[in-house]
Amino acid sequence: MTQGALAGLRLIEMGQLIAGPFCGQLMADHGAEVIKIEPPAVNGKGGGDPMRAWGRGKPVWFPVVARGKKCITLNLRDKRGQDIVRKLALKSDFLLENFRPGTLEKWNLGFDQLHALNRALIMIRVSGYGQTGPYSARAGYGSIGEAMGGMRNLAGDPSNPPSRVGLSIGDSLAATFACLGALMALNHRHRTGEGQVVDSAIYEAVLAMMESTVPEYTEAGIIRERTGSVLPKIAPSNVYPCADGEILIGANQDSVWSRMAEVMGKPELGSDPRYNSHVARGEHQAELDALIGKWTINFAANDLLALLEAGGVPAGKIFKAPDMMADPHFAARHALQKVAHPEFANLWMQSVFPKLSETPGEIAWAGPDLGAHNEEIYGELLGLDSAQRAELTEAGVI
Structure with missing residues (x-):
């Protein structure tokens, strides 16, 4: 297997759920070393990204969104945990987060602080409304961003209330734009040596998909509404x-x-x-x-x-899923892939996209256990000896 196009790059993922982690998934698929930070369990309970419990029937969502990532535990609210983030930032190309704006600054982990340590660091920030503006401090969820960006008003049949498309599309769009922005920032860094902030807002990622709805209104006074299974004036x-x-x-x-x-x-x-x-x-x-x-x-x-x-x-x-599994075109292009997992014997998921001719990317592994890579990252990468790791574990820091 050839190395992915992003091999040699390291990303620290400090988010949860979808809007941030899907960006990390895309980058891991194409070879970046993605180190996912999750809160440690307390007294053996809890901990981890809530996605670990998500999925209909079985919790199979995390194996997809965390595929190819190295998972470590770290208490970001502890000053010792924050010090560890700074050490990781010194050795990384990207830091990805989707907390409410201001959270990293509260922990003294904002861009200004980390940029002072590593001028080349690119900070990828995904949020509901962006890092600035009167709504920035609000809790932002994908469904709200879809509504504000205009998508929900157009989804569904006109005889019913606005619908959703059946997916967390706002979150995934924001994460995709975040990944796109990160690669743009990487090219800028090649020229200047300087990192920057990638500010991806869910409502703006949705807004970017809204085609001509705004100029239709400003130029012709037309407000596009729900039209069910058709686009008006596009026939058949x-x-x-x-x-x-x-x-x-x-x-x-x-x-x-x-x-x-x-x-x-x-x-x-x-x-x-x-x-x-x-x-x-x-x-x-x-x-x-x-x-x-x-x-x-x-x-x-x-x-x-x-x-x-x-x-x-x-x-x-x-x-539907059964049609995909049986379709010869899906099979010919390896659009679906079976991935080994210690718990799920028949774990199939979508493959790596887009397909690159020389560096096609791969699913290295399914989302791993909580803290599966603690020893590698804390021991080999950061150089903490076993006594130091044991002390931090006992203190609930890692």
Whole structure:
């Protein structure tokens, strides 16, 4: 296996749940040494990232989000623990956190303090509202950021209250932008030798995905609202019924619509004035969807997909986990991967993305036990002898 693109870089992860740790997951996937800090257990109870207990059926979320990371325990509220963070920062390229803004400063671990020790350190900060502004001190959760960024208002059917997409998408977007920002900051450091702060806010990561919703309002007074399974004026692009389920068809480009009309056995629809342009199809979106639905309902989904594929019309099933596991394209691209775990014998998860031709990255291991790498990090990296480690353990610091 070739080394990942980020091999040789070290990141200290001081966050929990998703918004910070997903950034760490992405960087670990591509070869960075990620040292995840978690609170130690007290009297043998508790401790660790709350994600260790998350998952439906079994707690299988942590093995994914902490994959490839080295996990250590450390009490960040203890001054001795804070001193250890400073020592780690001296030996690291990145420090990642998603505490409420001001928390690190309260512990004397803010960027100014750590930058004075290590001018090259890049601090990655993920929060609900960002590090500045009147809302910065508020508790920020992904769902609130999705609402403030505009996504929740557009999710779901217009006859129902705003919905969610079924994932912690705001948290994951903020973490992805944090990773992107970290790599930008790394390139800046190559030129100058100086680190900086990457400030990724959940609501802004969501806002970045909002396409033309703001200029539609400022220029035309249009406020985009929920439209269910369609985008207004983009047709045909919808979910259509089949004899045994449904499929999604995207034939909204002029040339693709002409091919769709041929596949339907009604080539005249390609030149029909009601449908022969993007604008015309948008104006007649509902009637066009109804027309297509009356045709698709006569086919089994797989038969219809084969017909559309042969005609060059983009279409596909709406996949669930079992579909992914059985799909030949997923298999051919190794999009899912089985990962060894001492507790879960059949632990499959999504692979490393994006795929790089020379440094493709890898899942080195599933999220490990609490404190699994204490001896390596505290002993080998920081040089604490066994007596010092025992003393810190007894004191509840590590």
